[in-house]
Amino acid sequence: GAVVSQHPSWVICKSGTSVKIECRSLDFQATTMFWYRQFPKQSLMLMATSNEGSKATYEQGVEKDKFLINHASLTLSTLTVTSAHPEDSSFYICSARDGRLNTDTQYFGPGTRLTVL
Amino acid sequence: QKEVEQNSGPLSVPEGAIASLNCTYSDRGSQSFFWYRQYSGKSPELIMFIYSNGDKEDGRFTAQLNKASQYVSLLIRDSQPSDSATYLCAVKGTSYGKLTFGQGTILTVHP
Numbered sequence: 612g613a614v615v616s617q618h619p620s621w622v623i624c625k626s627g628t629s630v631k632i633e634c635r636s637l638d639f640q641a642t643t644m645f646w647y648r649q650f651p652k653q654s655l656m657l658m659a660t661s662n663e664g665s666k667a668t669y670e671q672g673v674e675k676d677k678f679l680i681n682h683a684s685l686t687l688s689t690l691t692v693t694s695a696h697p698e699d700s701s702f703y704i705c706s707a708r709d710g711r712l713n714t715d716t717q718y719f720g721p722g723t724r725l726t727v728l
Numbered sequence: 729q730k731e732v733e734q735n736s737g738p739l740s741v742p743e744g745a746i747a748s749l750n751c752t753y754s755d756r757g758s759q760s761f762f763w764y765r766q767y768s769g770k771s772p773e774l775i776m777f778i779y780s781n782g783d784k785e786d787g788r789f790t791a792q793l794n795k796a797s798q799y800v801s802l803l804i805r806d807s808q809p810s811d812s813a814t815y816l817c818a819v820k821g822t823s824y825g826k827l828t829f830g831q832g833t834i835l836t837v838h839p
């Protein structure tokens with residue numbers, strides 16, 4: 612199978628602090644990972660595309676200095692929410708592209724629920 | 729016009745019936761099409777993908793693709809209450825690896 616893990620599964624922090632979320636592909640190498648955000652009762656919104664060994668590509672309207680992405684290896688990408696504020700509270704989900712298939716199938720991690728007080 | 733459109737529902741079907749979920753997309757260059765299921769509070773899980781015109785079957789699920797009509801659907805046979813979830817249609821266009829998601833269709837299967 613294709614398993615993607617995320618850590619932590621939930622986090623509560625105070626306003627102004629930074630939070631790091633890890634995304635790992637456990638049984639395959641992922642040269643590309645994606646970070647999404649989902650607010651209640653809304654669909655997934657792509658934040659950025661993370662490529663191993665290069666800078667992430669951010670979607671329009673996403674602040675790259677606030678949402679720092681590092682894809683240091685073929686199995687790990689991290690998202691750091693810097694100086695988090697209550698409006699950043701959301702469900703953050705990563706996905707990893709399984710390059711073994713030619714269809715660009717993405718497998719999702721279980722998500723991280725961030726609550727900023 | 730949204731790039732990927734789904735009827736938000738809710739779609740309600742009785743247990744044992746066939747649930748039909750539909751999706752249209754605007755980019756004619758789209759190459760691959762995916763159906764994900766998302767339970768409340770959970771992340772999406774892949775049901776199946778399709779990239780050729782026609783039908784693709786996997787157990788109780790059948791995906792149908794018609795590129796000329798820019799239409800993709802998912803049929804769920806013998807629907808079960810455990811199938812109650814939000815179903816997301818995702819389309820890979822010309823951007824490398826990037827998927828565009830529809831807003832999802834809420835399916836409720838009642839006993």
